[in-house]
Amino acid sequence: MKGRFVILAVILALLAPSIALLPAQALAAGSDSYIAQAVVAQTAKSAAPAVPAKIAADKRITITMFCIFIAITLGIVYWASKRTTSTGAFYAASSSITGVQNGWAMAGDFMSAASFLGVSGLISLFGWDGMMYCIGTSFAYVTLLLIMAEPCRNVGKYTVGDILSFRAKPAPVRATMALAAVLLSIMYLIVQMVGGGKLIELLLGVPYTWSVILVGVLMLIYAVAGGMLATTWVQIIKAGLLMGGGFLLFILMAAHFGFNPLRFFSEVVSSPKIQSWVQIALLKQPVAQPGFEYGRRFLEPGLLQTNVWDQVSLGIGSFLLGVAGMPHILMRFFTVPDAKAARKSIVVAMILIGLFFVMVTLFGLGAAVIVSPQAIVAVDKGGNMANLLMAELLGANVSPLFGDIFFAFLCSVAFATILAVVAGLVLAAAGAIGHDIWISIIRKGKATQREQVMAARIAALIVGVVAILISLMSQNINVAHLATLAFAIAASGVVPAVVFSLFWRKMTTAGICATLLVGTVVSLVLVLVSPNMTYPKIVAQGAQTQITSLEKKQAAGQTLTEKETGDLAKAKQVYEANKDGKSIMGLDRPWFPLRNPGIVSAPIGWLVAIIFSLLFPNKREEEKFDEMYVRQTTGMGIDELIKT
Template structure:
């Protein structure tokens, strides 16, 4: 099976001259490093493919990833394109608003430790549904969890695909459509052949490269201002049209409820993300799960601290330089490209090539993990445990997972095209909002409250999931920014402050009513007898 990867490796090698030609001499260093990253990650996938022969290896790397390795890979999941590209772009555009997102994302992983990590590792095997099914009826829980997982994965995938498309379009001059197709094809290749082993090692390589690039850019930014952070911020304030106002909240200053909703989303959303939770099944025991989160928090927090320097550096250096602006005065290629232009301003084509290649590796690693999670929901939760319960084998389950990978890849390309103008950090917050309102309430109640029933879990989960998606569509992110309407029907963005409490309350009330109904039904049957 893994020999089928050889054509993909050969294709990547053969593509080098073509890509260099497409770049039109604009940045040959970026093209060369980009192809080098693709070759390295495909090589990792080829190596991992030989170790992904069983379902346990394909989904969870056989549970043999160490706590340290998994921690670096977990950090790689969190410091994605949304951090490197999106957060710097947000700071460039709105100043303090971008810092709110950075702090919010950085505080998410500790909640995973305190709330779910250790218990999850003791109860689960491959997916979140495995954990919930230990206490609740398997079929309805697996169906709901699979649907919720796919919705969350698709929101998260959109952010990564948008970032990748804009990056490749800027570097190679390719049409955005072809850029999306290229990313989708590589993503499908990684997951179809390498599974969790390949995804984990690609994440580790990418996390190390990303941290190194962040440190290098931050050092050069500070060196440009005599290592005086006050001078850097002062220059950023002077460049931005709103000047001192950027040091105060902009978008989230008008509504207390909206600010609280955003805080809930960013801090609690991580604990409900299926692709993050799936990582705790790759380690051998609960202690290794705790070690994973420790190293992940260390790496993630350090990187988000660097974003404060990179974001203001992009504002101070790039936003004030006409060479990086279009005819309208906006950053060329969109706000998500602020970090890429900053690297060029600091280190020319060489540094820009390195950062661009690392950014692309970041995106590929994250989309591979997301796609594997979505494919696992289809093949393991739906096919192996429900649809083909009596006839499914490990071989057929992995085959279904690969087919699901192709389907998710195609869908992610289409959605990446539809949402190409959105900020990627902002799009990730929408995935957090859905996870806060669907998988998180069920996990918390299942792990900490013995009174949860299957009907209560399904009622609460469906209410939260449908509510989060519906209110997101009716709110500013889709109703105004995508569909072009003048004003949103639902004003809060994200809607977590409404949908998460409603999900918890619905699950609790229905469970209590369900448990009261059961003794009453038993008594009625006894009287009839």
């Protein structure tokens, strides 16, 4: 068996380069990569000597690396699928993952494309404020470590629904929890897939539709065929590659600054490009204030987040509580055999996450110095390419071929990262549909192993296909606020339901269902009326201001430059299109002032849990608390949970 797997992997790896050549030639016809063009265009305009003119990555190398990665992971899927014959194997890898392995996998869940590329991009554009996301993730793991990990392992089997239905009425609790889990997972899945699709479009030049289909098909193969075992191993391998690649980039960057942290920071502060970026693009001061140190301003807070309530809301709602309620994270605790291993996995994950995010903070600042914020936004408005651009520049300084290979390697790791995270999300949603709804409620737990595994696979397939379809339709929609919404729902619904079930005797079915429903609805409504949505009248207002200022200039007898004439026409178009529009909720302006609803929705969700449990007490459920309390503390009876 093992021999066959090795042979298969080797054959696929050998085939990869030749497969890669086919599309590469077709793509090569379109001359160099988009990134290179944009950077070249940018350097030509600003004539900065810092960025060399030719940093075109060889696409054949990138595609070859992609194929090698795909081949290796498919080998893992083949190996895992042979072992995935029971329900426990499909959802929880038969609880056979060790603490250290699961630690790497859990770290992998947060060492995503969004953090490696997105967060360093944010730091490269907004300085200090971007680092908040790095710290936040670390604190999210504090909650997982201290509150969730061990009790969840001790009483849960495959899904969060198992924990909630331990003493509450199974049918209503499982149904509401499954609803919340599917909603959360699909929302987060869409964010990852749309982001991933756009990233691959940028990296390989494949159209968006094909990028999403590529990601989606691989995700389905990993999740449906390989189940949790394959998904965990893909996650572990990816986390290792990302850590290794990140460390190499870190060394290259440190060497660039002579391994001297003081010099690194003084170059950030004294970079003329960063100074003008802060002054013009961020603080919108056309004329520099004399004596103001714009370079130092880059390292101070407040360039991205200006509202203190929004900041705190993001911190509490998304990080401190939100992450701890994401089903795909909680599900990882079921893959280890006992509470000790669950604890160990979080400790390992926290060490890795910390190391990784310290590097990310430095990558962001380094990219701002080496590549410059102006060149980064020229390639991608969100700054997602900051790290990769820096990697290519630094690599090219060593040798051009090394630069190409290093760039290609990091691109494939970014690709791997998207796949590993989305496969885990599909499994979480599949657990909710297959295990909670189909097997537990509809079939009342009376199903053979064969049927259970079949139900799980079909559920994974359905969830995956739905997510692919929605992602294909969402190309031009801003989906970033779906992540905010998902974390808010987790913080205001799932976390209070789980925490009160585990620790509060008087929590009942009514409390669980109420907090899940109210938490979801409140979060949803607050996001729908928040500044995350587009408000056409505000857009029109902005266009109007631009029109007025340009027309004033015209009236004063000045001739507009070609660009300004274009801007004026565009602004008029935007104004006409938006002046009578309303937001998705029919509003002229946001009704709720914060982008992150957590600070309001979480207290509501937690209060509702308490109120409804007290209003609808249940003696039997209270009596069963003792059993849950003893089990979650001591882990007694865990063998039966794992064996079946």
